[in-house]
Amino acid sequence: MKAFLRYREVWLLAAIVVLIGLVSMRFPGFANLGNLRQLFNDTSILMILALGQMVVILTRSIDLSMASNLCFTGMVVAMLNAAHPAIPIPLLIVIALLVGLVLGAINGFLVWRLNIPSIVVTLGTLTIYRGATFVISGGAWVNADQMSPEFIGLQRAAFLGIPVLSWIAILVIASFFLLMTRTALGRSIYAIGVNPTASVYAGIDVGRTKFIVFCISGVAAGLCGYLWISRYVIASVEVANGYELNIIAACVIGGISIAGGIGSVGGAVLGALFLGIISNALPVINISPFWQMAISGSAIILAVVLNARGERRQGRIILKKAEAA
Template identity: 40%
Template sequence: MTGTTTKPGGGGPVTVATERTTNPIASIVRLRELPVTVALVVLVLVTYLANPLFLSAQGVKDLLLNATIMIILAVGQALVIITRNVDLSVGSILGLVAFATGTMFATMPQLPIIAVFAIAMLLGAVLGAINGALVTIAKVPALVITLGTLYIYRGLNNAWAGGTQYFADDRPDAFGNLSVDTVLGFPVITLIAILVVVVVAVYMAGARSGRDLYAIGSDPDAAKLFGIPVGRRVFLAFLANGLLAGLAGVLYASRFNSVGATTGSGMELDVVAAAVVGGVAIFGGSGSVAGAAIGAILLTTITSALTALRVDKFWQQAIVGILILAAIIIDRVASLRTAKKLRMSEARDV
């Protein structure tokens, strides 16, 4: 339906389009996160029926622990993808930060754990800021820039670590217990991941700079015309992504028994897949960090479920690939349908 309003500062009436009141159920059905949520529930139920131990207390805890690192990485990646960019270096950032965490505990055992978190997240933020600066200043596609920094950061980690590895015995018990202790049944590191999702989701919905990211992803040129500082916003998205990758690197060092030169290798594609499967449009401008988190849970649960069902690892990778293609196709079809409805609505108004 249409209505009239007045131009700011006076002037004649202007016809604007307003949305009809929609059915709450219809609104839920149109949620981008709904398909991946349904897929996750079906996957868990089917696996549980085939193997009841899958949802035992320890089984649920393992599922949460397996998803924790990926959730944090997917949230950061969602910020970047929404701006119509991508960061392929997150696995290398995680690996570099994880090894730095092990180094700090081995060489400075008296350093407070909170200080280790702060230093590691700062390192991740610096690495993310380098990506953001190169993308926004050099005006080179993020795919190319971050593919280069993927190898640069990985090379730095290889040169630094060499054959050195840090194991669980090299870290304080309190740090390792972050992945062991639970609160209301949730591992502490998983609660940290949930907190990250909530904070970033509130920021994206409530802050002007968060909403600007959607505008940039939808149409960067139009965003500039509206006065949005596109370069600054994209830079901050990369910086935030690096900071969250740094946080994931610290938690990785707590979660797993060892960190070394190869830590985080290959994770970048899984992170992008989690965000896309979770409803974050690869073309930018739509999606949510909550959806990216659910996508991360789905992908890690697929691996656990198929392992519990003794399915070959090849099929695990094939299913993830099918999910990525399905998510992109569904998003493209939905975009075309929305554009068609908009054109028809404009034709009726005329």
Template identity: 40%
Template structure:
């Protein structure tokens, strides 16, 4: 009698779990960044313009491109701080004009004044003007759009009364001060490197400190921010004051960059600054965006002007394209917000 041996079938080996590729997830994360479409548009614009006019990226052309964007980058960073808190500052052009004329006045009337002292006075002057905006917004509880529209005209009127028909020219300032926008390091103008330093420092503060993160919480939901113990009024005041400091810095650099400053310096600049921040991905409704995106938006807008000039496109189309970009940025942001809210509702429904 033979024994029959029954063999149990060997289970098929289970395939190892598939691991998501880190490179793919990183790439997806980059593509989802709010700044990515703006940076891509900037690169495409530069390449197309260079193909049509190779002089566009000549050493002098690149230097001019960076210099043209420097003032706007600094102003855009300050404006981003305010917009993130669900506010806006329309007076930055007037602040810049006052500080720029004050800078020219210091050099003309105080011979031998150190350049570092001029910078300190300009920053302090800008901080005071920005703090006035912050106090009015936080204490009066009136929309910042209304408050800063009023201070726009007040500051501009002060500049007109102070300057009158007086203008200060490049000959009235020290050569070392004018050299800030002429001298370069590795091809980058000194004032542009200063603007990059501003972007890096403010970006680190916004991402790595509680006060920076509080600004996003305030912009997302001011009432909820109060419930969590965030000092909303103080944070908004600081955002306006810092914006004033940066506008003061931009005013001093404006006096170094351009040949003359007077009563009309900075007129109309405020709308370009708001446009730069919005195009750079800073949500006009507050709560999202970054100062890096605002800086890229500022560079994109100034590059559009330079590129279309190099391509001999009429100035009307330059303004029209900027308007289209603003509308596109707002619509894209709104659509993204709706999709995010819908995904949250769906995930909550699945959890229930």
């Protein structure tokens, strides 16, 4: 079972290697270490978001509000920084995490207590959070010259030759890995996705766990709110507009089943990396960036077709095991 799960990610990894290989045939400098490091750094934010989305999708839910949450949180910290440059950056990051947590908890509460399907709740909060961004900012932008140098500089500072942004992503990946493989909560998340009814009988509080996963995705979005704004140094209502679908696309390409219960941290990371490589490689090999959307769309469809075949095979293997037992 475990070997099989690894199998899927190995295939995705192979696809990524082939992709990098193809690009370097046209442009040899693409595969050097510096560029790959840059690639990882560019994809860090998408990875963190995809991991947050992953835990939600694993429980058969979906969070469409992550990009709006990111936009709102980013605006909050940017405005705080512009108005009070004295607030230390670590405190701002904590504020970003808390704001993200609150927005995620609102989603989670509505799903948990009122039993509204998550797609409806987050469809609503998707527009509400972005609208709220307009209300708090009055439609104004926060520009680079209004942000303090520390606010912009933190994630660019190098530590052991790697930017802080990449370190944050590595830290987040590691903690998600521990969460999913070493904790009871991680187990419950998988269990709910595989069979919610059986989970209830196994003593798992399904509603509360769903509340927690929405809090997790909210925190991830909040963290990325700060990271996004300080990376692209502009905070506006349009930040990450429509990005929620990129996040879901990364999960889908990473082999996370939208039906819940199937998926891994490695898959989400590789899925995000795959999308990141496509957007980085196209300009390098002289393909118009206008092709990017169609290519990632095709990649999503291809990934779903392959995943569906994988899931079917996996079902049969479980049956065989059950017969043998």
